[in-house]
Amino acid sequence: MTTLAIHGGAGTIPRGSMTEESYRVARDGLRMALAAGWNVLGKGGLAIDAVQAAVVALENHPSFNAGHGAVLNEKREHELDAAIMDGRTLAAGAVASARHIRNPILAARRIMDEGACLLLSGAGADDFARTQGLDMVSQDYFTTPLRQEHWQRADDERAGKLNRTRTEAEKHGTVGAVALDDHGNLAAATSTGGYTYKRAGRIGDTPVIGAGTYARNGVVAVSCTGLGEYFIRRCTAHDIASRILYGAEALDQAAETAIEELKEDGAGAGLIAIDAAGNISLVHNTEGMYRGKASSEGVFSIGIYADDFSTI
Numbered sequence: 001m002t003t004l005a006i007h008g009g010a011g012t013i014p015r016g017s018m019t020e021e022s023y024r025v026a027r028d029g030l031r032m033a034l035a036a037g038w039n040v041l042g043k044g045g046l047a048i049d050a051v052q053a054a055v056v057a058l059e060n061h062p063s064f065n066a067g068h069g070a071v072l073n074e075k076r077e078h079e080l081d082a083a084i085m086d087g088r089t090l091a092a093g094a095v096a097s098a099r100h101i102r103n104p105i106l107a108a109r110r111i112m113d114e115g116a117c118l119l120l121s122g123a124g125a126d127d128f129a130r131t132q133g134l135d136m137v138s139q140d141y142f143t144t145p146l147r148q149e150h151w152q153r154a155d156d157e158r159a160g161k162l163n164r165t166r167t168e169a170e171k172h173g174t175v176g177a178v179a180l181d182d183h184g185n186l187a188a189a190t191s192t193g194g195y196t197y198k199r200a201g202r203i204g205d206t207p208v209i210g211a212g213t214y215a216r217n218g219v220v221a222v223s224c225t226g227l228g229e230y231f232i233r234r235c236t237a238h239d240i241a242s243r244i245l246y247g248a249e250a251l252d253q254a255a256e257t258a259i260e261e262l263k264e265d266g267a268g269a270g271l272i273a274i275d276a277a278g279n280i281s282l283v284h285n286t287e288g289m290y291r292g293k294a295s296s297e298g299v300f301s302i303g304i305y306a307d308d309f310s311t312i
């Protein structure tokens with residue numbers, strides 16, 4: 001059983017204000033990311049390469065909060081987090097607060113492959129990526145007009161000038177992928193700009209192994225989205241693995257319990273997970289979550305809201 005699941009974050013545009021064009025573009029982004037991952041997995045490739053390929057596609061797409069299209073922090077700058085984990089060996093790599101790496105997930109992968117450390121932050125992460133020959137970009141590359149608007153609304157809110165609550169889409173998002181390959185290997189990858197108006201230097205759950213990202217062969221691969229502080233406190237991704245490994249819980253039960261607990265905490269949250277048998281769980285406690293899955297039969301499905309998940 002070969003399976004792949006992706007997400008583009010739980011920070012979806014509310015249905016009432018989603019234009020036809022934005023809807024089409026976002027679904028197109030999900031479809032392209034699934035195809036990029038499946039292009040690797042469907043040919044007998046490794047789960048780790050498939051999740052990387054899917055996340056690169058999502059980072060390159062402006063609809064999602066990662067790479068091009070990432071949110072702005074309080075200083076109107078971008079600081080990007082990403083992590084990748086190989087369930088075969090528990091090898092992992094991550095970057096936090098990177099500022100100039102075009103595809104942060106590729107830097108995370110190089111860190112993992114090099115193996116000298118696991119998590120690099122700030123200028124150290126950028127320097128490492130540069131010496132590895134990865135594409136480096138100016139901050140402008142990440143910025144889109146929509147993210148500028150979101151920053152402005154957060155600034156208005158802080159100044160007491162916004163007379164409504166900001167939507168999930170205005171606040172946050174993330175992208176991620178999990179996969180089970182033909183050889184029984186699990187892998188996970190996650191990448192994010194964090195949340196709009198976050199403190200400069202703030203690091204979320206995405207690059208924290210066991211919080212926003214986790215993979216272990218024979219157990220599960222998990223990628224999370226939602227306000228990271230909650231996921232770090234609960235070690236959410238690892239908690240799901242523990243529930244399955246030590247508590248013999250079924251994947252759906254473990255994933256739904258984790259999401260329910262985050263809801264009780266007050267966190268809008270979502271996650272995608274695949275277990276060792278190829279079962280897939282795509283859960284969220286928000287109005288929507290950009291998400292998709294592909295299975296060995298070559299069936300692709302994508303959705304954004306609760307009732308639009310469909311085969312494409």
Ligand code: ASP
Pocket residue numbers: 009010011172173174192193194195203204205206212224225226227228229
């Ligand atoms: N988890 C991300 C963070 O806290 C944001 C999100 O997924 O919405 O950085």
